Amino acid sequence: MERLILKVTTKILFAPIILFALYVQFHGDYGPGGGFQAGVIFAVAFILHAFCFGLEETKKAAPQKALIVAMVLGLMFYAGTGVATMLLGANFLGYDAIDPASTHHAGQHYGILLVEWGVGMTVASTMLTIFYHFTGREPDIDQEDW
Amino acid sequence: MNGFQTHLGPLVFLDLSLLTMLVLVAFAMLRSRHLFAVVMLSGIYSLLSAAFFVSLDAVDVAFTEAAVGAGISTVLMLGGMLLTARREKPVTPGRAPVALAVVFATGAALIYATIDMPAFGDPNAPANSSVGQRYVEETPNDIAVPNIVTAVLASYRGFDTLGEVMVIFTAGVAVILLLGVGSVRGGTRIVDKDEDE
Numbered sequence: 001m002e003r004l005i006l007k008v009t010t011k012i013l014f015a016p017i018i019l020f021a022l023y024v025q026f027h028g029d030y031g032p033g034g035g036f037q038a039g040v041i042f043a044v045a046f047i048l049h050a051f052c053f054g055l056e057e058t059k060k061a062a063p064q065k066a067l068i069v070a071m072v073l074g075l076m077f078y079a080g081t082g083v084a085t086m087l088l089g090a091n092f093l094g095y096d097a098i099d100p101a102s103t104h105h106a107g108q109h110y111g112i113l114l115v116e117w118g119v120g121m122t123v124a125s126t127m128l129t130i131f132y133h134f135t136g137r138e139p140d141i142d143q144e145d146w
Numbered sequence: 147m148n149g150f151q152t153h154l155g156p157l158v159f160l161d162l163s164l165l166t167m168l169v170l171v172a173f174a175m176l177r178s179r180h181l182f183a184v185v186m187l188s189g190i191y192s193l194l195s196a197a198f199f200v201s202l203d204a205v206d207v208a209f210t211e212a213a214v215g216a217g218i219s220t221v222l223m224l225g226g227m228l229l230t231a232r233r234e235k236p237v238t239p240g241r242a243p244v245a246l247a248v249v250f251a252t253g254a255a256l257i258y259a260t261i262d263m264p265a266f267g268d269p270n271a272p273a274n275s276s277v278g279q280r281y282v283e284e285t286p287n288d289i290a291v292p293n294i295v296t297a298v299l300a301s302y303r304g305f306d307t308l309g310e311v312m313v314i315f316t317a318g319v320a321v322i323l324l325l326g327v328g329s330v331r332g333g334t335r336i337v338d339k340d341e342d343e
Contacts, residue, residue: 024209028293028296028300029291029292029293029296030291030292030293031292031293032205032206032208032209032293032295033206033209034206034295034296034299034300036210036214036310037209037210037213037214040213040214040217040218041213041217043218044213044217044218044221047218047221068322071315071318071319072315074311074315075311075312075315078307078308078311079308082304082308092305093301093304093305093308095301095304104290105288105289105290105291108288108289108290108291108297108301109290109291111300111301111304112289112291112296112297112300112301115300115304115307115308116296116300118311119307119311122311122314122315123311123314125318126314126315126317126318127218129318129321129322130222130317130318130321131218131221131222131225133321133322133325133326134222134225134226134229134321134325135225135228137229137325
């Protein structure tokens with residue numbers, strides 16, 4: 001079996017990388033991180049997968065069509081949060097309207113989580129899309145070709 | 147100027163050594179003709195910048211630089227490199243006095259401009275005193291989020307961040323339009339034919 005160590009390492013590392021991406025995504029309020037970084041880390045897990053198992057295998061796990069939908073959905077999620085706060089009677093992205101009765105700005109927490117989720121979705125799917133399109137143009141190269 | 151003097155502690159020397167390494171890596175990138183080495187050096191450059199940002203206490207920026215600069219862009223550059231040659235064509239050495247003069251004039255202007263800048267770490271510098279001070283003071287009352295960077299990014303300047311997400315989205319759409327194989331024209335799918343068929 002070719003590149004056995006790399007393949008086993010990738011299989012072991014894949015889930016922790018995704019978990020770390022989710023940690024960065026949801027812990028952005030409290031520590032460094034947020035949607036941008038989390039999206040990139042999320043995409044990196046799939047890029048590592050593509051390096052070891054080939055692009056076609058990764059495209060089965062994360063199909064291009066789904067990525068385009070995720071790109072649009074992430075942006076709509078962000079803008080939709082803004083529209084939702086407008087419908088609740090506040091300004092565009094005025095998160096306090098989400099939970100106006102809260103004494104510790106819970107609405108801000110919810111709002112930030114929602115828009116960061118949109119950011120993460122768009123960033124992760126866009127990075128993977130760009131990667132697919134750049135690397136998918138040539139057949140896989142030999143090890144010696146580097 | 148209020149006469150604030152930067153304390154020359156060990157951290158300043160750490161910053162200086164990191165900056166020196168950045169310059170060295172940049173020169174190495176200029177000298178190398180091997181594109182693989184250039185891509186790897188650009189990754190090292192990003193990692194050194196990330197270390198520099200950590201030393202400046204800008205952990206969020208450092209995180210982004212490490213993930214985007216050292217991670218994704220290195221991978222994308224490698225992907226781009228596969229589509230072209232492995233080595234840069236040797237350039238015939240020549241002298242360009244106009245270019246040299248422009249570079250020196252710009253460099254001199256930039257160095258001259260640094261004389262007016264506030265000292266490193268000055269608490270009364272415009273970046274620290276006006277709007278930055280307000281964010282630090284008001285975030286616990288307005289947003290109640292421990293990470294002020296997130297409060298500024300997602301709440302105070304949420305509209306700017308929406309624009310940033312739109313920029314990334316546009317980049318993705320542009321790549322799909324330019325490099326995407328198999329396009330749809332007039333409702334029917336058109337598949338590009340293989341060249342050797």
